[in-house]
Amino acid sequence: MADEFLELDEPVDRRVVVAEQADVGERIDRFLASRLPDLSRARIQALMRQGAVSAAGRTLEDPSAKINAGEIFVDVPPPEPAEPVGQDIPLEVVFEDEQLIVIDKPAGLVVHPAAGHADGTLVNALIAHCGKSLSGVGGVARPGIVHRLDKDTSGLMVVAKTDAAHKSLSAQFADHGRTGPLVRAYLALAWSPPDRPRGTIDAPLGRSVKNREKIAIRQDGREAITHWEMLERYPEAGAGLIECRLETGRTHQIRVHLASIGSPLLGDAVYGAGHRTKASRLSDAARAALEALNRQALHAATLGFAHPVTGETLMFESEPPADLAGLIEALGT
Structure with a gap:
């Protein structure tokens, strides 16, 4: 996912x-x-x-x-990570108040410091933007973070600015929207889209025993459920635009689930490597747009949750960024 x-x-x-x-x-x-x-x-x-x-x-x-x-x-235990410092990295702020901030993360931005990415992350940008209001919320290494997106996935994220907000948002994400208004929907461009208009993939996920860098469907894995719906088909390209709504939130969930039904994401070098040759079927414009994308074609387009203090349902929408929008347009022409 x-x-x-x-x-x-x-x-x-x-x-x-x-x-x-x-x-x-x-x-x-x-x-x-x-x-x-x-x-x-x-x-x-x-x-x-x-x-x-x-x-x-x-x-x-x-x-x-x-x-x-x-x-x-x-x-x-793992070594205590160094406390991240603020860095002047531009953020696209969608909403902000004293309790939380919603940002539209660009592709290529790592969410929090980790091995190989000591700085230059969303956390570094948030510390600089929010100042002391973010200090210590949810832990030193990942202040305010309650969910994350892959480095090369774009779209909406919410970050807590207070301990109360962090507790509330964490509970909502742990509940996966089963008893509350949490909504997470993604736009995905996939090869060989399913023939049906919609469906559900219910397959547990865990670390691959063959490659610890990858996630795989495992019977002893954690519950993972993805609901999908076809939005557009591009028959000549052998691809389609799919909306995926998460009932659970696991690492690489959408990427692994769609690949498991034979519909890996365009541009996904990890889970869609076997479909690279399909790019030859694309028009010159679509092939150029896919090369320019240079990442998995996945965007967190919708995010909804209950405000941690007021209880008001907040809903946010994000249009696909220019690289993904260009590929969608090229596939449709």
């Missing part, structure tokens, strides 16, 4: 160290430091004080205690 409700608890790195009979009686912190060379003794002591070291179902908190034979588990 393009958009995902953020679960801010990152998985820990669980280490398992086996103490042999010959190790019995040694200090726990010294023993673990010798077996885990990437962790200093001071780091291990800190982890023990945090309750991250255990054995036989018991938490080991005293670094000077002597060990017994058996397995010792050390849960190492």
Whole structure:
């Protein structure tokens, strides 16, 4: 999918160290430091004080205690990210008040700092735009962020500016609109569109076991439901414009779901690589527009939710940006 409700608890790195009979009686912190060379003794002591070291179902908190034979588990959390700083990056603000801000994210803009993108992100832009009102809301690394879009997906996002707004919006996204007014609709250009006018894809998603960078349909994955409706067909190009409404919000959900029914997104190099040759069927204008797009043809066009304070239903619409609009026009001519 393009958009995902953020679960801010990152998985820990669980280490398992086996103490042999010959190790019995040694200090726990010294023993673990010798077996885990990437962790200093001071780091291990800190982890023990945090309750991250255990054995036989018991938490080991005293670094000077002597060990017994058996397995010792050390849960190492991911390193604390550096606090992002504000950067003067232009934002297209659709709506803003004291509680929240809705922006129309351009393609190419990463939402929050991560490996390979330490700065130049939407978060950096928001910090500069909102100032101290955003500080600490929802965590240091992703202040105010309650959902996200892929780097190369354009469209609407809402960001919380207060703790109360963050709590309310997070609950709405976690509920996926089942009991409230949350609406998320995307425009997608897909190859080999389905013959039916509309449908639902209900297929659980999880990390691919073959490629951890990709998402795949997995029976042990998390529930993922996408409702789609055909808006326009381009028979000569073998493509179509589809509106996708999310009932759940998983990473790469729309991209994987449409690919799973044989209709991957135009321009999707990850999930639509097998359809690249279809570009040869396009007119010269459409082929040039697709090359100029240089990303998956996906846009978050509609976003609706309840205002976290007033309860008023807010609904926003975003027209496709110039690159996607140009491709839609070229396919239709």
